[in-house]
Amino acid sequence: MDIKKFSVLADVSTATVSRAFSGRGRIKEETRQRIFALAAEHGYTPNIHAQRLNARRTDIIAVYYSFSTAAIFDYYNMELAQEIAKAAAARDYTTNLELTQKTAEPSLGLQRAAAGGGLDGIILVADSRSGALAFLERFKTLPVVVIANHDWDLPEAAGLVRIHQDSGIAEAIAQLKNAGHTRIGFIHGLADTAKHDAFLHALRAEGLDADSAPTASGPLSFEDGERALAELLPTGVTAVLCSTDILALGAISGADKHGLRVPKDISIIGIDNLSFAPFTRPPLASVGIPRTEIAAAAVEQLHQLIEDATAPVPRASAQLIHTINTRFIPRASLGPVLQR
Amino acid sequence: MDIKKFSVLADVSTATVSRAFSGRGRIKEETRQRIFALAAEHGYTPNIHAQRLNARRTDIIAVYYSFSTAAIFDYYNMELAQEIAKAAAARDYTTNLELTQKTAEPSLGLQRAAAGGGLDGIILVADSRSGALAFLERFKTLPVVVIANHDWDLPEAAGLVRIHQDSGIAEAIAQLKNAGHTRIGFIHGLADTAKHDAFLHALRAEGLDADSAPTASGPLSFEDGERALAELLPTGVTAVLCSTDILALGAISGADKHGLRVPKDISIIGIDNLSFAPFTRPPLASVGIPRTEIAAAAVEQLHQLIEDATAPVPRASAQLIHTINTRFIPRASLGPVLQR
């Protein structure tokens, strides 16, 4: 049933029906009540496409992951997407889950939706500035908020939620130092320069030797972590910071294979603090990324950009930057250095 | 720029522009080329809402989780949602991630989208027949495919992807029996009657005593698993099947706290086979739920229902039921029974 038939049935004009449902414009309370009752009885609901055609707004946002290397929709990103969807729902946005294996190119669906007005805005999780800039250029007509580990200089129109890895990593290194560790290694992940820089910076802040800090490259899987740990062992490390929790779990397993117990013989720390980190054996000490805060900040920024863009007189937004500090979550995989 | 302005610019009618983009109707190849070139140059894209208003189709589907108890968007469901989004993308559907804490009531957004034609169909993950039926009744105008552990009798209009827990659980119990276990316990999850029934059935099939099989209730968290295992220990179980992997991890930790090693002193098996199951310590033997197959089957069924509903002459679909067998994935947390 469309508004025309329904308005005849309700013995009012389509304008009045529209007013009843939109809540805009003046309408007698009694009339509204009557229309609602009738609508419920006859199963009338406004067609959402016709509404959106008028409104030039959809209340739909998309989350898009743009990685410079292999596309990984891993636990970290799943948990982040979930938090974004929750935060968006609280603001009455629906979230489109855009998954794609090809990272370089936004999916056709995303492009069509965005270009055709099917999307109010996009939250972009990016690991390279050039990738983010290319994305922003491509979708420059649309509000975009970028979530990244870096304090990038972006076009004014874009929002930025910057994850400050330094704070949590500095705490982690400080605790290692307190526990007597002086020889600390690092296992690389993908596109993790922010994390590695933070690591080096934290070593120096603690008066430790950063220049010769042992390093191995994961970059991704559990098995990568096992292998990388084996590479680091000959350097005499007593503790290892890993770029992700998955790598850290691999490192714990790798240590085990060499007859080393965690944390008695070696300490292992991850980054991400996935929700199962407390339940690994031993429980995994990890640098926590506050996903709930990040999601809330990103949705808040995007909402503001959308409001500004769709205001009666569209206004330019001030540059939006929100920094989120990470924090170290100590657990049993970090222990005092072995006294030999 | 809208189609009117653009058609003037291209010196053709709006009908011709529409034909060029839709691929429907006759149009000279040369004209189409020219229109595409001009569109790219001037940045014209058809408005998606106007298209949908005409098409009565959106190519958007939603995934909805309906649980009879607490809403849990846990790892299992995250991984399933991810697979569904992938399968849907392969068929050119966009997936809306509907997350809600209130399980009883579909979110307002979902209701509005569905009623207003904003959605072509819904994939419902349900754990109770009455919940599923209530949902189907509420959305009876829309194609719905139900994913469940049960062989429910549903209205003809709905599709059903049925996860057959029995097959994988039977394999698990058979392997335990082979390994010498005769006293096998069960830790309950939420709404897991299908799993528990399969457990009892499998015990009987192996000639084991099902009537006195020790049972404890989780139902949900890692800590629940720890506690439940402690409850089971006095019964003399040598192996425990847990309703979820998370409970199984808790059970392993619980065993550890009582000085029991897995699998030397006790075997622990999970259900779900989450993607980190191979990386736990010890690696977790688990009943695998083939998420990729489930997602493919659900999307395929939904696609068919949608096609049938939007056909020029809408046709009633035959009853769609697809059964997916689970299978046991042995790993190190299952070992031979201790010889004392």
Place this chain on the structure above:
DNA sequence: CTGAAAGCGCTTACAG
């Protein structure tokens, strides 16, 4: 192969 025009189902400025 192409165009003029009606229609998809709403919203809203303008009158009253």
Place this chain on the structure above:
DNA sequence: CTGAAAGCGCTTACAG
């Protein structure tokens, strides 16, 4: 407070 009518940006049956 309410209605008549134009408009949102497409698509498609009908002519030619």
